[in-house]
Amino acid sequence: MNDALTLNGCLILSALLFGIGLVAVFGRRSAILVLIGIEFMLNAAVINFVAFWRFAHPSSDGMMFSIFAIAVAAAEAGVGLALVIALYRHRRSVRIDEIPPASE
Amino acid sequence: MSIPFLIIAAVILASAWAAVSLRNLVHCGLCAALSFLATGTLYLYLNAEFLGLVQLMVYVGAVAVLILFTVLLTRPATEAADAVPTKRPAFWKGALIAITVGGAVASCLAVYAAPKASTAPELSIQEIGRLLTASQQNVLALIIVALLMTTALIGALLLAAPAEEDTKGGGA
Numbered sequence: 001m002n003d004a005l006t007l008n009g010c011l012i013l014s015a016l017l018f019g020i021g022l023v024a025v026f027g028r029r030s031a032i033l034v035l036i037g038i039e040f041m042l043n044a045a046v047i048n049f050v051a052f053w054r055f056a057h058p059s060s061d062g063m064m065f066s067i068f069a070i071a072v073a074a075a076e077a078g079v080g081l082a083l084v085i086a087l088y089r090h091r092r093s094v095r096i097d098e099i100p101p102a103s104e
Numbered sequence: 105m106s107i108p109f110l111i112i113a114a115v116i117l118a119s120a121w122a123a124v125s126l127r128n129l130v131h132c133g134l135c136a137a138l139s140f141l142a143t144g145t146l147y148l149y150l151n152a153e154f155l156g157l158v159q160l161m162v163y164v165g166a167v168a169v170l171i172l173f174t175v176l177l178t179r180p181a182t183e184a185a186d187a188v189p190t191k192r193p194a195f196w197k198g199a200l201i202a203i204t205v206g207g208a209v210a211s212c213l214a215v216y217a218a219p220k221a222s223t224a225p226e227l228s229i230q231e232i233g234r235l236l237t238a239s240q241q242n243v244l245a246l247i248i249v250a251l252l253m254t255t256a257l258i259g260a261l262l263l264a265a266p267a268e269e270d271t272k273g274g275g276a
Contacts, residue, residue, distance in 0.1 A: 010150070012210045013113045017120055019206020024124035027198025032129060032174055036136045039167060040120055043143050046155075054150045058225030060235050064242060066155050067232075070162055071249045075256035077167045081174045082260035088178040089266070095181075 010051030018044035029095045031087065035080045042073040108149060115142040125195075129175045137168035151224040154232050 017040055024037025046066050053062025088094050116139055123135035144159035236242050 008213055008216060009109055009113070010146075011213045011216075013116065013146075015209035015213060016117055016206050018209070019202045020117065020120045020124055022202035022205060023121075023195075023199045025198070026201050027195035028124065029194070030129060032171065032178070033124065033132060036123055036132060036171060039136070039163075040123075040139070043140070043163075047143065047146065050147055050150050050152050050155060054152065054224065060227060060232070063152065063155065063227055063232060064235065064245075066152070067158065067236075068245060068249055070155070070158055071253060074162050074167060075253050077170060078260045079256050079263070081170050082264040084174055085177060085264040088181055093181050094178050 007051055007055040010047060010055075014044040014047040014051070017041075017047065029097050031084045031094045031096050031099075032081070034096060035077065035084070038080070039073065039077060042069065042076075046070060046073075109146075112142055112146045112149060115139075116146065130172065133168065133172045133175050136171060137164055140164050140168055151226070154227070154229045 021037040021040035021044065024033050024040065028034060028037070046069050049062050049066040049069065053059075053066070084094055087099065091098060119135045119138040119142065123132045123139060126132050126135065140159065140163035144156045144164065146156075147153075147159055148156035236246055
């Protein structure tokens with residue numbers, strides 16, 4: 001039914017989504033938006049896993065990888081947002097250009 | 105390319121772009137939730153039904169809500185950041201780098217002759233459960249991920265909890 005659907009389409013979509021994640025990581029100064037950008041980049045990677053599972057390598061490995069990648073991404077989001085809250089508590093700011101170096 | 109895929113891809117990319125470029129962080133969080141939702145739809149469309157459901161529960165249900173909670177908990181700071189005019193040149197510099205990277209990869213892929221899809225692989229939820237618990241290495245990975253999640257959540261709790269200088273011995 002989806003003969004016209006191709007691997008290339010999914011891969012291009014995930015490359016563009018990864019690019020949008022990079023925009024947030026490089027261009028925004030709010031730590032929360034940087035984390036959202038990282039989530040987009042992880043999502044792009046999972047889209048790649050699913051696309052290759054669907055079109056090129058239909059064993060269960062791609063699915064297992066995607067599940068574990070999502071689990072790790074969820075843990076990362078939890079720790080990252082907790083860091084943002086800790087940062088806010090200490091500095092009253094969530095802007096990454098106001099974070100002092102770790103050695104201080 | 106099929107029409108449903110194009111619609112899903114357009115929603116994913118448009119809402120992701122809105123999430124990284126809007127000024128108000130609450131709007132950013134909501135657009136990110138929409139993008140995660142559309143990604144889940146894409147998984148369902150690609151026959152990965154379990155992953156689609158996991159995406160809905162984990163990203164839309166947990167991560168997006170966590171992002172919105174963080175935005176609201178740090179509201180004074182984000183409001184102050186909104187009031188300050190954003191440094192637009194920095195944003196466009198970042199966008200230029202990212203569009204170069206994403207565009208380069210995408211343009212390489214546009215000419216890449218991918219293998220044709222034979223038939224959609226079938227992997228039911230029962231099958232995934234059996235795979236996760238039957239094979240030795242998957243069980244090990246599952247346990248490691250469970251430990252990782254527990255450690256990460258305890259760590260997140262410790263990081264976000266209010267500092268109590270006087271109750272901990274030897275503090276400052």
